[in-house]
Amino acid sequence: MAAEMEPPPLGNAGETDFRELEDGEDLFVSTVTTLEYPEPSSPEPASLPAEDISINSNGPKQKDVSFDDDPEDLFAEATEEVSLDSPEREPILSDGPSPAITPVTPTTMLTPRMDLGAADMFERSLDEIEEDNNGDTFDIHIAVSDPEKVGDGMNAYMGYKVTTKTSMTIFNKNETTVRRRFSDFLGLHSKLASKYLHIGYIVPPAPEKSIVGMTKVKVGKEDLSSAEFVEKRRSALERYLMRTVKHPVLLKDPDVIMFLESSELPRAVSTQALSGAGILRMVNKAADAVNKMTIKMNESDAWFEEKHQQFENLDLQLRKLHASVESLVCHRKELSVNTASFAKSAAMLGNSEDHTALSRALSQLAEVEEKIDRLHQDQAYADFYLFSELLGDYVRLITAVKSVFDQRMKTWSKWQDTQLLLQKKRESEAKLQFANKPDKLQQAKDEIKEVRSTLEGKVEQGEKDFELISKTIRKEVSRFEKERVKDFKAVIIKYLESLVQTQQQLIKYWEAFLPEAKAIA
Amino acid sequence: PSSVPPVHPCLRDSGARSVSVDLNNDASLLIDIPDALCERDKVKFTVHTKTTLSCFQKLDFSVPRQHEDFIWLHDTLVETEDYAGLIIPPAPPKPDFESPREKMHKLGEGEATMTKEEYSKMKQELEAEYLAVFKKTVQVHEVFLQRLSSHPILSKDRNFQIFLEYDQDLSVRRKNAKETFGSFFKNMVKSADEVIISGIKEVDDFFEQEKTFLLDYSSKIKDSTAKAEKMTRSHKNVADDYIHISATLSSLSVDDNTKVEGRVASDEELKLTELLRYYMRDIQAAKDLLYRRARALADYENSNKALDKARLKSKDMAQAEEHQQQCLQKFDKLSESGKRELTSFKGRRVVAFRKNLIEMAELEIKHAKNNMALLQGCIELLKSN
Numbered sequence: 001m002a003a004e005m006e007p008p009p010l011g012n013a014g015e016t017d018f019r020e021l022e023d024g025e026d027l028f029v030s031t032v033t034t035l036e037y038p039e040p041s042s043p044e045p046a047s048l049p050a051e052d053i054s055i056n057s058n059g060p061k062q063k064d065v066s067f068d069d070d071p072e073d074l075f076a077e078a079t080e081e082v083s084l085d086s087p088e089r090e091p092i093l094s095d096g097p098s099p100a101i102t103p104v105t106p107t108t109m110l111t112p113r114m115d116l117g118a119a120d121m122f123e124r125s126l127d128e129i130e131e132d133n134n135g136d137t138f139d140i141h142i143a144v145s146d147p148e149k150v151g152d153g154m155n156a157y158m159g160y161k162v163t164t165k166t167s168m169t170i171f172n173k174n175e176t177t178v179r180r181r182f183s184d185f186l187g188l189h190s191k192l193a194s195k196y197l198h199i200g201y202i203v204p205p206a207p208e209k210s211i212v213g214m215t216k217v218k219v220g221k222e223d224l225s226s227a228e229f230v231e232k233r234r235s236a237l238e239r240y241l242m243r244t245v246k247h248p249v250l251l252k253d254p255d256v257i258m259f260l261e262s263s264e265l266p267r268a269v270s271t272q273a274l275s276g277a278g279i280l281r282m283v284n285k286a287a288d289a290v291n292k293m294t295i296k297m298n299e300s301d302a303w304f305e306e307k308h309q310q311f312e313n314l315d316l317q318l319r320k321l322h323a324s325v326e327s328l329v330c331h332r333k334e335l336s337v338n339t340a341s342f343a344k345s346a347a348m349l350g351n352s353e354d355h356t357a358l359s360r361a362l363s364q365l366a367e368v369e370e371k372i373d374r375l376h377q378d379q380a381y382a383d384f385y386l387f388s389e390l391l392g393d394y395v396r397l398i399t400a401v402k403s404v405f406d407q408r409m410k411t412w413s414k415w416q417d418t419q420l421l422l423q424k425k426r427e428s429e430a431k432l433q434f435a436n437k438p439d440k441l442q443q444a445k446d447e448i449k450e451v452r453s454t455l456e457g458k459v460e461q462g463e464k465d466f467e468l469i470s471k472t473i474r475k476e477v478s479r480f481e482k483e484r485v486k487d488f489k490a491v492i493i494k495y496l497e498s499l500v501q502t503q504q505q506l507i508k509y510w511e512a513f514l515p516e517a518k519a520i521a
Numbered sequence: 522p523s524s525v526p527p528v529h530p531c532l533r534d535s536g537a538r539s540v541s542v543d544l545n546n547d548a549s550l551l552i553d554i555p556d557a558l559c560e561r562d563k564v565k566f567t568v569h570t571k572t573t574l575s576c577f578q579k580l581d582f583s584v585p586r587q588h589e590d591f592i593w594l595h596d597t598l599v600e601t602e603d604y605a606g607l608i609i610p611p612a613p614p615k616p617d618f619e620s621p622r623e624k625m626h627k628l629g630e631g632e633a634t635m636t637k638e639e640y641s642k643m644k645q646e647l648e649a650e651y652l653a654v655f656k657k658t659v660q661v662h663e664v665f666l667q668r669l670s671s672h673p674i675l676s677k678d679r680n681f682q683i684f685l686e687y688d689q690d691l692s693v694r695r696k697n698a699k700e701t702f703g704s705f706f707k708n709m710v711k712s713a714d715e716v717i718i719s720g721i722k723e724v725d726d727f728f729e730q731e732k733t734f735l736l737d738y739s740s741k742i743k744d745s746t747a748k749a750e751k752m753t754r755s756h757k758n759v760a761d762d763y764i765h766i767s768a769t770l771s772s773l774s775v776d777d778n779t780k781v782e783g784r785v786a787s788d789e790e791l792k793l794t795e796l797l798r799y800y801m802r803d804i805q806a807a808k809d810l811l812y813r814r815a816r817a818l819a820d821y822e823n824s825n826k827a828l829d830k831a832r833l834k835s836k837d838m839a840q841a842e843e844h845q846q847q848c849l850q851k852f853d854k855l856s857e858s859g860k861r862e863l864t865s866f867k868g869r870r871v872v873a874f875r876k877n878l879i880e881m882a883e884l885e886i887k888h889a890k891n892n893m894a895l896l897q898g899c900i901e902l903l904k905s906n
Contacts, residue, residue: 321766328762335755342748349741354734355871361878493903500896506889514882520875 140166144238200472204243205396207236322391336376343369364516382498415462422455554663606858610668616658621651821848
């Protein structure tokens with residue numbers, strides 16, 4: 001058959017690669033080599049199913065279509081991330097069954113070798129990114145400070161100083177300071193979300209927009225509540241950046257690095273409507289719509305079912321806890337107010353008391369209660385900043401986690417849809433075999449073959465995507481869990497320590513008061 | 522909706538309980554309330570008397586009494602003319618389980634929204650609160666009786682002795698003695714007493730001072746009591762929040778602590794607020810004395826006017842004269858005993874404040890130290906994990 005004189009069936013190419021790889025050669029190079037020139041076919045093609053041969057019998061066009069489509073995308077991204085000379089890369093075929101060598105079922109598409117290589121390489125490259133930090137340990141600290149109002153009236157905005165201190169080599173300098181505004185942060189998040197959410201990475205959400213809060217600031221209201229608002233936002237922005245860079249993949253994203261290092265940043269547009277949570281809401285809504293249209297996914301992987309349930313529970317618990325802590329903050333503020341008013345009343349009572357020693361003792365009591373009131377205020381502050389804000393962060397993070405799970409479902413359903421479509425095309429093709437009009441037949445057959453093999457490529461890609469996102473999510477979830485426990489533990493310890501301090505102060509105050517009470521004669 | 526089961530708490534916690542100073546000192550007549558029963562809305566107190574006095578039939582005896590019996594006793598004492606010059610110890614307030622009962626009801630309704638652990642913790646707190654209310658009411662009833670027993674004149678009152686000794690139900694007596702217009706009228710009149718007291722021209726320096734002091738102090742202590750109550754309620758809210766938080770935290774399997782604020786709130790309540798509340802009522806009793814004296818003075822002044830009128834008309838002079846003498850006597854007697862009462866009242870008040878302020882400060886310190894130890898233990902645990 002003419003086909004067999006053409007560039008070798010992809011299976012052969014694969015086999016060739018296999019042998020070459022075993023010698024530790026660069027995969028990328030060998031694959032390219034296969035493309036450039038046909039190698040003499042080895043006697044082994046017979047082991048390949050008939051389908052594979054039929055692909056190649058259509059000549060260069062088919063080949064091009066197979067090769068050009070997806071590889072470009074993958075290569076494009078791969079070159080950004082991968083370090084081609086990394087010695088750690090293992091032979092590709094140790095990563096599980098390669099369809100090129102062992103076709104699993106008749107419906108399994110024989111992928112052009114390129115696709116498989118590139119896909120795996122992209123996957124590998126992100127793995128490597130995570131493990132290989134070029135010898136850097138994770139050492140970076142970001143501070144957001146010095147909020148300054150820029151401009152006047154409704155066009156005014158808050159500028160923040162962002163200082164990055166690091167010893168990591170991906171950054172140009174050990175210490176960089178830039179000025180950013182809130183919409184810059186939102187812009188960064190929107191870029192990261194669009195790049196990474198759909199492939200299963202949990203992108204930390206940016207802080208919420210607040211029309212009320214910002215309007216107060218813009219209008220120039222210089223009171224306690226707007227100062228509190230600015231501080232709340234500053235702290236939230238800092239936490240957001242730290243969370244983002246703690247993610248090994250996001251840390252190396254060029255947008256992140258540019259955000260931290262460039263003195264000038266292109267103004268983020270269309271952040272009017274989009275905030276971190278806004279993007280997630282959009283994504284989730286889209287996912288919901290998709291879900292409604294698709295059949296419920298047969299979750300063959302129990303892990304995902306379990307985790308999904310766990311996160312639903314966690315979401316509920318965190319929201320409940322958040323509500324309780326907010327109630328605590330509110331009540332403690334109330335307690336502070338009531339303590340202050342009691343202190344005043346006790347002072348008046350002391351003034352009115354005609355027994356001198358008792359009068360003095362009552363005044364002392366009033367002073368103690370005043371001090372305690374201030375303690376309560378400080379404690380409320382700690383309650384809020386340590387505890388409540390952390391919980392708020394995590395409630396939003398869980399939304400990101402859920403959206404990532406939904407993305408996986410979307411990926412699955414896309415794959416399934418493509419597979420259904422392929423099935424239909426195959427049926428049409430089969431019907432054509434038994435049609436009665438031979439002259440039109442060849443043209444129709446050619447057309448349908450084209451469409452069918454494109455679909456076969458897409459189905460294979462769909463499966464790969466699904467496997468990839470599943471793998472990514474597993475890793476992300478485990479990282480998230482570790483971070484969560486660490487985060488909570490650290491904050492709770494700090495919070496308990498603040499409570500201890502309060503108790504210590506209380507002891508001091510009451511111990512000072514005791515002799516006054518005893519002195520009443 | 523869960524109803525609180527009958528409680529038989531043992532209340533032998535004498536030192537920490539009493540707001541007033543040690544009243545049960547005279548061995549000739551010792552009174553205490555060793556236990557009480559709570560059935561539905563009614564509290565049954567067991568009043569226990571140990572005496573060496575011959576006016577009693579036995580040396581050691583107990584009777585069951587209800588809150589209404591105490592009120593009856595108080596009211597009869599107040600209405601006794603002979604005691605007009607005495608500060609009658611304030612009547613104990615009605616046992617009020619409304620607050621914990623309402624909370625218990627709400628808890629029952631919200632049971633579905635909480636975890637089992639959270640629910641049981643909240644229930645525990647409520648039961649503790651209920652117990653605290655219970656202890657308080659027993660204490661306040663006990664102190665009332667002890668004030669009477671330690672008073673040289675009132676302890677000899679016949680009705681008091683009946684109260685302590687009569688082993689039948691007092692309710693029959695109560696119904697007979699109850700003037701329908703009694704308490705209603707009293708309350709009406711009370712609102713006018715401030716006006717009357719501040720209205721009369723005072724001839725006596727002592728009473729002038731006392732009047733000024735008591736009126737001022739009374740309003741201040743009312744204010745302080747209200748603020749202290751508000752403060753302790755806020756504290757309770759904070760404590761409740763901690764319960765919810767700790768329950769949710771443990772279901773998130775993060776180590777936690779609790780009880781940080783809970784105990785402090787309830788002890789603070791017992792000390793400071795009770796002190797203020799008690800003295801608020803006591804001040805009212807002292808004001809009542811002033812009121813009666815003022816009334817007596819007003820009567821005396823009126824009788825003087827009547828005598829003058831009679832003299833002018835030369836009619837009923839002997840009668841008017843006698844009436845005037847009576848009024849004067851009454852007034853003098855009131856003034857004399859009033860002076861005594863008010864002086865000892867002040868002394869009592871100062872001592873009571875001292876005792877309670879010291880105890881409160883000591884409790885605060887103890888709790889803060891406990892909390893610190895608890896918190897530090899938690900921190901160690903978390904850090905070592």
